[in-house]
Amino acid sequence: MALPHVRGGIRFDSVGFSYEDGRPVLHQVDLEVEPGETLAIVGMTGSGKTTLVSLLPRLYDVSEGRVCIDGHDVRDLTLSSLRSGIAVAFEDPVLFSASVRENLLLGAPTATDEELEHALAITQCGFVDDLPWGLDTRIGEQGLSLSGGQRQRLALARAVIARPRVLVLDDPLSALDVHTEARVHAAMHGVLADVTTLVVVHRPSTLAVADRVAFLHGGRIAATGSHTELLQSVPAYRAVLSREVEEMAR
Ligand SMILES: Nc1ncnc2c1ncn2[C@@H]1O[C@H](COP(=O)(O)OP(=O)(O)OP(=O)(O)O)[C@@H](O)[C@H]1O
Ligand SMILES: [Mg+2]
Incomplete structure (x- = not known):
């Protein structure tokens, strides 16, 4: 079926996932995200964060259990309506060999230049104005090559322009310096307010945008709660975040 008007409630129901038979990377994951809520996912490298968020837009399908959006199993929905x-927006975004404008319009073909400018402002993409042909500059393999941080911000702008009800962000700002990242967060606040968001987070600073945090450990949800609650009650959570801070300092 086609997904009717999306409210944005998400549920993971006893979800298990294996890339290879007999080697599960997610176990019995139960998670509920309310419409409009921003849930951060924190966990060590390899704990299954990217895998978990990939199940929602069906980049992969669950091996056990189910993932639902507004009560519909995502496997019962047409891919086009789901997506x-x-x-x-993922850490290593896919940009096409085309103009900046064409890349941005992929998410929303009818967006006006004004809407594009607005999304570019939110995501701190001022650099687009300095490109030789602005929005018409070709990027990607046959065009101008952009830095990792610029690519990430454009991918985020593309996601914002689509005005989705559900946003999946996998460490989308890892290549940015902390100051630019903070500016994106401040500007994203309004955008995220009524959008259901799953965001994979490495830096503690990014947790500022989250209403709630799920801590993933060895493919299981080890704890959920506010950042402050988890800091106080889950030593492994503290350890993961302090390790990230040390890596940033290097
Ligand atoms: N395409 C794949 N094929 C086989 N195994 C995979 C694949 N992608 C990930 N894995 C394995 O699944 C587990 C979870 O990986 P995942 O990428 O979800 O972790 P992550 O928490 O996102 O890590 P990171 O913080 O490094 O991004 C890891 O053991 C990883 O090696
Ligand atoms: Mg990952």
Whole structure:
């Protein structure tokens, strides 16, 4: 079926996942995200964060259990309607060999230049104005090559322009310096307010945007709660975040 009007409630129901038979990377994951809520996912490298968020837009399908959006199993929905309701921005974004404008319009073909400018402002993409042909500058393999941080911000702008009900962000700002990252967060606040968001987070600073945190450990949800609660009650959570801070300092 096509996904009707999306409210954005998400549920993971006893979800298990293996890339290879007999080697599960997610076990019995139960998670509920309310419409409009921003849930951060924190965990050590390899704990299954990217895998978990990939199940929602069906980059992979669950091996056990189910993932639901507004009560519908995502496998019962047409891919096109599922993916038009969900926008994604991943750490290593895919940009096409085309102009900046064409890349941005992929998410929202009818967006006006004004809407593009607005999304570029939110995501701190001022650098686009300095490109030789602005929005018409070709990027990607046959065009101008952009830095990792610029690519990430454009991918985020593309997700914002799509005005999704559900946003999946996998460490989308890892290549940014902390100051630019903080500016993106401040500006994203309004955007995220009524969008259901799953965001994989490495830096403690990014947790500022989250209403709630799920701590993933060895493919299981080890704890959920506010950042402050988890800091106080889950030593492994503290350890993961302090390790990230040390790596940033290097
Ligand atoms: N395409 C794949 N094929 C086989 N195994 C995979 C694949 N992608 C990930 N894995 C394995 O699944 C486990 C979870 O990986 P995942 O990428 O979800 O972790 P992560 O928490 O996102 O890590 P990171 O913080 O490094 O991004 C890891 O053991 C990883 O090696
Ligand atoms: Mg990952």
